[in-house]
Amino acid sequence: MKKFIDIDKKIFLKKFEKILNDFCQKLDEYIVNPNDENIHDIRVSVRRLEAIHRVLPKSVRKQDSINEYVKQAKKLFKVNAEIRDFDIICSNMESKYTDKTTDLVVSLKNSRVGHIKNANELALKISQVHIPKVLKSDLKESKLEKRYLKVLDEIMLDIQKNAIISLGDEKKIDELHMLRKDLKKLRYSLEIASDKKITADILKDLKNIQDILGEIHDSDIIISYLRNIKQKSYSDIIEAEVLERAKKYNIFVTTFKKNLKVDNFVL
Numbered sequence: 001m002k003k004f005i006d007i008d009k010k011i012f013l014k015k016f017e018k019i020l021n022d023f024c025q026k027l028d029e030y031i032v033n034p035n036d037e038n039i040h041d042i043r044v045s046v047r048r049l050e051a052i053h054r055v056l057p058k059s060v061r062k063q064d065s066i067n068e069y070v071k072q073a074k075k076l077f078k079v080n081a082e083i084r085d086f087d088i089i090c091s092n093m094e095s096k097y098t099d100k101t102t103d104l105v106v107s108l109k110n111s112r113v114g115h116i117k118n119a120n121e122l123a124l125k126i127s128q129v130h131i132p133k134v135l136k137s138d139l140k141e142s143k144l145e146k147r148y149l150k151v152l153d154e155i156m157l158d159i160q161k162n163a164i165i166s167l168g169d170e171k172k173i174d175e176l177h178m179l180r181k182d183l184k185k186l187r188y189s190l191e192i193a194s195d196k197k198i199t200a201d202i203l204k205d206l207k208n209i210q211d212i213l214g215e216i217h218d219s220d221i222i223i224s225y226l227r228n229i230k231q232k233s234y235s236d237i238i239e240a241e242v243l244e245r246a247k248k249y250n251i252f253v254t255t256f257k258k259n260l261k262v263d264n265f266v267l
Helices: 009-032 036-055 064-096 102-127 141-166 173-190 196-227 235-259
Strands: none
Touching: 009 036, 009 102, 009 141, 036 064, 036 141, 036 173, 064 102, 064 196, 141 173, 173 196, 196 235
């Protein structure tokens, strides 16, 4: 598919502006109320900002104003990743093991308060920074397209590498997590393409696989956290979560092989 993918400079600039504006809007909403939904939305908007920034030619990508802005956005993403982990664990414990995990949930929610405070301070700081701009004169279409195709190649190579490893062993937690991140990078990068019709089917398949891997990652977060608690044993809950994760992994393998076919993963 890649040979049919193109990137138009005018469309690219409009998308760049839209992604920046969307990030600013989600940032404001997050500052007012850092609930689960707004945490999710700000994380997605940061990923889209990263994706379009990655495609910019080096001379533009490395400009101080743009580079620093994206750097701060990524920092906010990282802080919110920890908060999201708290929320995932709490939600799971409250819905499935309420009587056994009351103290654990209270402790996590207390920890969340401090993390939210730090994240909110960073979000406020970013909101006060001048929004960077990319001018039409900053870009040459040939360089933009060359960079775009290079980014796609690099992402697809990473997908192949991590998929081959993770499809053969459910214990390859790091590779599964990296594969999920790679698929997100590819999906958000393909959203930048000029022709939506060409990328529509692959975007749908990528989202489906990504969601399944997200569920596996949530299980890994829960299992790892419970295993690291020394003052109390949660062995029965861990056993149940491990079995649930195994089911999710089998669904992932079947779905990936059916829709993406790693051996010939070529766009």
